[in-house]
Amino acid sequence: MQGKITLLPDFLFLTLGAKIEDNYCTDVEDQPNARISMTPDENQTLWASVARAVRTPSILEDSILISIPAGPDTITVLEGNKDMDSESLIAYELGYRIRPVNSLTIDLAGFFNDYDKLASNELIDNTPTFGNRNEGETYGGEISANWVFTEKIRFIAWYSY
Secondary structure: OOEEEEEOOOEEEEEEEEEEEEEEOOEEEEEEEEEEEEEOOOEEEEEEHHHHEEOOHHHHHHEEEEEEEEEOEEEEEEEOOOOOEEEEEEEEEEEEEEEEEOOOEEEEEEEEEEEEEEEEEEOOOOOEEEEEEEEEEEEEEEEEEEEOOOOOEEEEEEOOO
């Protein structure tokens, strides 16, 4: 579900949304998002957003059981972990769009992603299994241009880092 709220007519807008999932592994997962956008004039938009997303454990991570002979008297076991949590992401974005002429738009955006509870390999009671001990961050930016040359011809260029 998502809704857009006008804070200042034709200038400042707030968009709020939420996705709620119920799954067999981790029960209910909430994934809210918020975006604020400002349009100083009809040819410019500035925005910022923050959102939460999750990746629920797969059936493999939850329920796998593999036994492999590793010698005359030992067996190595890979066992699923029913106590795994969902991987979690908080994503931040900031962007700017300008339309210098009617046929050309230019976008510039930057992002920072903060990951928590990423899947990891664990050893519990001398048994290899899955866990959630990893964390991570990603960041970058993108610039793009969209030029509508004619009704049937459009040029799009972008660079991402």
